Amino acid sequence: MKKFKVGIQLYSLRDEMAKDVDATLAKVKEIGYDYVEFAGYFGKSAEELRAILDKYGLECIAVHQAADFYVEGGQKAFDFIKTLGAKYSAIPWYEKEKLAGSSEWENTVALFTKLGEDMKANGLQLLYHNHDFEFNTHEGKYLIDHIYDRIPDGLINPEFDTCWIKYAGEDPIKYIEKYAGRVTVLHLKDFVCKYYAAGPAYALIDSDGNASEPVSKADNEFKFKPCGHGVQDFKSILEAAEKCGTEYVIVEQDAWYDECPFECAKKSREHLASLGI
Numbered sequence: 001m002k003k004f005k006v007g008i009q010l011y012s013l014r015d016e017m018a019k020d021v022d023a024t025l026a027k028v029k030e031i032g033y034d035y036v037e038f039a040g041y042f043g044k045s046a047e048e049l050r051a052i053l054d055k056y057g058l059e060c061i062a063v064h065q066a067a068d069f070y071v072e073g074g075q076k077a078f079d080f081i082k083t084l085g086a087k088y089s090a091i092p093w094y095e096k097e098k099l100a101g102s103s104e105w106e107n108t109v110a111l112f113t114k115l116g117e118d119m120k121a122n123g124l125q126l127l128y129h130n131h132d133f134e135f136n137t138h139e140g141k142y143l144i145d146h147i148y149d150r151i152p153d154g155l156i157n158p159e160f161d162t163c164w165i166k167y168a169g170e171d172p173i174k175y176i177e178k179y180a181g182r183v184t185v186l187h188l189k190d191f192v193c194k195y196y197a198a199g200p201a202y203a204l205i206d207s208d209g210n211a212s213e214p215v216s217k218a219d220n221e222f223k224f225k226p227c228g229h230g231v232q233d234f235k236s237i238l239e240a241a242e243k244c245g246t247e248y249v250i251v252e253q254d255a256w257y258d259e260c261p262f263e264c265a266k267k268s269r270e271h272l273a274s275l276g277i
Contacts, residue, residue, distance in 0.1 A: 001276040002242040006269070007035030007061055009187065009252035013261050017042050022052050027262055029056040032269045037250050038084065039064040039092065046083035053085070060084040061248050062159070062185055064092035064129065067115055078122040088185055089119060090127035090159045100146035101138035109150050116155025127159035127185060132197070135168035142170075148179065157182040161252070162237055163189035163224075169197035172232075173240040180244035188237070188268070189252045190230030193222040224255045226264045228271030235275055249277070 008028060010017055016024040021042050028036060036058055041049060053060055063086050070077045070089075081089055091112075098104040116126040134144035141149075148158065158179050162172040176183050198220045227234055241249065251268045253261070 001238060004238070004241070004249045004277045005035055005061070005247060006033060006272055006277060007037055007248060007250045008033045008265055008268075009037045009039060009064070009250050011039035011064070012251065012253045012265060014040065016261060021049070022055075025052050025056050025058060028265070029058055031262070031266045032273070033058070033251070033265075035059050035061045035248060035250070037062040037064065037090075038086075046080045050083055050085060060086045062086050062088035062090055062127070062250070065089050066093075067091055067111060070115060070118065071111075078118070078124070081124065082122060086124065088125050088127050088159070090129045090185070092129050093131060094128075096133045096136070096143070099134070099138075099143045100141075100150075101143075105146075112147070112151050112156050116151065120155070125184075126156045128156055129159045129187065130161050130164055132164045132168035135165070135170055135197075144175075148182075153182065157184065159183075159185045159187060159250075161187040161189055162232060163187070163191050163252075166232065167191065167193065167196055167198075167222075172237055176237070176240045176244050176246070183241065183244060183246050185248045185250060186237075186241055186246045187250050187252050188227050188232075188234060188272070189254070190225040190227045190232045190234075190268075191223060192225055192230045193220050195220055198222070223257060224253050226253060226267035226271065227251055228274070229267060234271070238275060238277065 013024055021044060038060060063081055063084065065081070098108045119126040128147060130144055135142050138146060147156065160172065160175055160183055165172045165175055176186070238249070251265065253264050253268065256264050
């Protein structure tokens with residue numbers, strides 16, 4: 001199997017990052033990750049974060065960053081991301097009420113298009129990170145497909161979250177193949193549940209990396225798991241990703257329950273290593 005570049009979404013370690021960024025990133029490298037994706041900057045400047053990354057031989061490949069960060073911050077916002085060394089900036093979440101079928105949809109198309117153009121002008125690529133609600137339909141087509149049908153290819157590309165695609169009742173492999181050549185960065189996330197397509201089961205985060213309260217689906221017994229410890233067939237997912245041009249795979253685990261987040265990150269990395277990456 002292809003030697004994907006393996007990273008971790010630092011939202012998975014947000015509590016540890018809030019305590020000690022330096023020690024957390026040192027541990028990330030020790031566990032076996034060479035790449036990171038930020039979700040919040042924990043009061044650090046871009047220069048401070050870059051120095052810590054360089055110290056441990058880590059590379060920031062991407063960030064999760066809301067569109068208003070760039071709209072309000074202008075060139076300084078783009079410069080912050082470039083200082084980190086990132087190649088990609090992913091919209092981590094967007095209101096369903098502003099997607100296809102809404103009165104705000106055309107404004108969303110204009111915003112994403114302009115942001116994608118500004119990203120390109122700064123040597124960056126805009127991505128969109130899905131949840132499950134983008135697999136609701138409008139006029140017989142998923143909301144996620146409306147995004148990629150309306151925004152020109154190259155101005156916005158998928159950062160598919162394999163957990164939410166499967167939880168929505170769809171096949172992650174189908175979507176990797178459908179957008180072959182555009183899924184350069186892929187999120188690997190595992191989980192267990194009783195029923196698919198059962199509604200939200202996640203928390204949202206602000207620009208400081210703080211989590212809001214998750215929408216509970218306790219009756220569905222939904223739980224996030226380290227990669228290889230849930231329902232996902234990552235061997236098949238990675239085989240499809242290899243054929244379709246994916247370069248970076250990013251481990252993410254939104255919650256850990258009674259487990260240590262570092263131990264969960266280690267279990268995920270060990271599972272991927274067992275698959276040859």
